[in-house]
Amino acid sequence: MTSRSVPxxxxxDANVLxxxxxxxxxxxxxxxxxxxxxxxxxILDEVRRNLPMQPSDAVERRIVFMNAAFGDAMVRDFD
Incomplete structure (x- = not known):
């Protein structure tokens, strides 16, 4: 088995989040x-719209925690 240097x-997508x-x-x-x-x-906007039966403040906390834990996860300037 070889090791990967680049993960x-x-x-x-929203369907897994x-x-x-x-x-x-x-x-x-x-x-x-x-x-x-x-x-x-x-993607996060779609999560906000579709999280079933959760208060909006709970949804926002979840997204804030995700972004804090993975600071480089946000993709910008794409088309």
């Missing part, structure tokens, strides 16, 4: 540096 990068258990698993794997997570404001 894999994955765009986490909305389910709490899946989001938690993927972010824990990223904490273990198995890959580098990425998302955009468009």
């Amino acid at each position: 894999l990068t994955a765009i986490l 909305i389910p709490n258990a899946l989001c938690n698993l993927l972010l824990r794997l990223a904490e273990e540096e198995l890959y580098v997570p990425r998302w955009s404001n468009l």
